[in-house]
Amino acid sequence: MTPLPPNETLGLPAGMSVIELLSVITGSLHILLFSLALGTALVIPALLRWERRLPARPPVGERLMAAYPLLLSLGIASYMLPALFDQTIAGNLSYAAAVRMGYWWLMIPLALAAAYALASVVRHLHDRGLIRLFYLLIAAVLVMKAAVVAVHDTISRSPVMRADIAGAIIIFATMIALAIGTAGVAMGLAAGRQDGAECGVRRGMRIAAAGASALAALWLLEGSSHPGTPLGVSWVIAFMLTLATAGACILGILRPRNSVWPWTSAVALTGAVISMRAERVAAGLRVIIAETAYTPPPLRPQPWMSAAFVAVLAACIAVLVWMCLGMRSRRGPQ
């Protein structure tokens, strides 16, 4: 692969760096939401078994189950944005992304239907074994998605555009570790909102610490397994933030009453994901541009549409904030 001259914008035309930034932000959002969905589906069966043994514990599992359809829906809906921005940057060469989207999208309706059906009937279901089975089914679908993404990530990053099975296994393991870490952090945060929930916080932080430690090791392995590819500053930041996440989780285990540590681990993990996404966007573009000498079509300035985009984005954020804050204060049955 011919190394590119150092260029912050990777040789993209002026204006495209904004799209690159949007791709990083929305891609990170999707990765976090989907990791949360996958990790929660993996964690819930174990959590239900634990809560059944110790019925006095706060019902974190049921809380997560109630919110699960929303989580999965957001994870899926958020995929459109990074796909859009990636295709804008990479143009008609982003076949790998398109194929990936098609393969795993066929599996998603199954997971969604199961999640919504469960959320609707879970109060009437007394068979915890059946609920666990459903969640394992959802997890299986999402794990398949992770496998497809891992294989196609190696294709889109490879100079010869071929799947690298060893690399795919590492990426796949990375995604599973991230999912478990994210779910553990979310569980710690959810448990920390209740009184006397030290046990829940400790358990969540343990899961998150295991996930974050594995993630750091896998990212190190992934980075060192491509000696020809120089590691960027973003990669180093991501690695350090992952280690910081693991550290915050360990402090959370030791001091479960202090709510600072679950929040610290959440912020650090989010930063790590954003930083790694930035590295991957840059690395993917570097391969595409070096390999094909591809020049994306110029993005003509559209000031009115850009302004409309900002307005719609502000409205969307306002609605979501209203959902999070307003509903809580005006809760009451019809």
Place this chain on the structure above:
Amino acid sequence: MEYPLGHMTALINRDVFAALGMLFTAVLLTASGLAVVNAGLLIRGQRASSSLLLRALRAGSFFIVPVPFFASLVLGLFVWFYAALLLPSATSALIHQFMWLLAMQGFVLIVQAAAAYAYHTGWRVLTMRDHARWALIFAASSWFGVLTISEIASFILTPDAWLESFRAVDAYINPSFFPLLIVLTAWGVVLGSVAFTFIVQCLAGLTAGEKKLVLAKAARWLWTLAGALPVVILLLMVLEDAPLARAAERFAAGGMGTAVAILFIVLGKRESGNRIGATGAATAFALLVASTMAFHSGYVRLKDPYAIRNYIYTNDIALDAAPRMRREGILTYAHTIVPAGIDLSRVAARRRGEWVFRALRYGDYLGATGGRLRSELRGMAFDEARIIIEHLPVVDSAIPPFIGTPRELDDLTVFLTSPFHDRDGV
């Protein structure tokens, strides 16, 4: 490029794409219409304190809100995936042209997913006002999908002034945008009304008498919405001076709207099961006829070669190639030849004319259309491949004839049959 399941060229073709596109449009319109109908009926039920109507909406909530939403979401993204494989240059070009609109749609989708969840699970925990607000947010975000699809489809059909100016405003405000938006919105409401009727009929938690009562309560409101469609369509026909083929399609759509209106009137006035069944069958038949005509019309448009209104999707050519093609005479401005007696708007058609592809040259085959041929001709004998390229319009009617020099033809044949060139955009 190697994929684990190999190349899928056998599955990627225009017929499947056209059918998928039409199916997605129908599902999207039904979902958005159901969202609008649901929000209206919820507010009506709350204001009238109709516990029966609210109970029916609650019982059918899963099939009214989350299921149609996710069906349209999954299908929409699948169509995008399919288009990116079949027509990569065109899809890339459209994404560049409408990136901000699609980005807005992406964020609206997130809100829509949140609204679907909040509405569906909010029956027990939300106040009436908050619940109605979520229903309205869901309806508005669903309609935004109709707006997006109207914008892109209308641009593909009538880029008109944009071909001269290349200004974004001409792409967004193209001649068929507002008519298409209005017609699709009206169609959505009609399809949503029909879907709502069938969902209520299938609800398990209500008795037969209660179902009739619910439909009777909903009938007047739905009638107002569904009955507006023929009026909208007739108005648009007058404004647009449409040709007969489109007029027939729209009359059929109007007929369907009328049939739906009659259905709701009958359901509202009578409570006879036989009448409900008979009117339902008549509505289904009208829906079938209208849908077939509309689907056929859309299918032909998506497959129609040469005419510039479809050039992006039939020839898979990047938008930026248009000026060069005009310069080289490949893309020419011509008057449409319309047989007398069929066109109701001959004056308008003569004035407007159409951009037409006359032929494609060597470079275009390499850069755009040739991408599709490469997988078919790779490894083939030189002479055989040369004959195929010489007679391309016979082999595939969607491909314009090749008009390069004999030397260019030889070079092109060597390139397309070479086993070493397996990447697009070379």
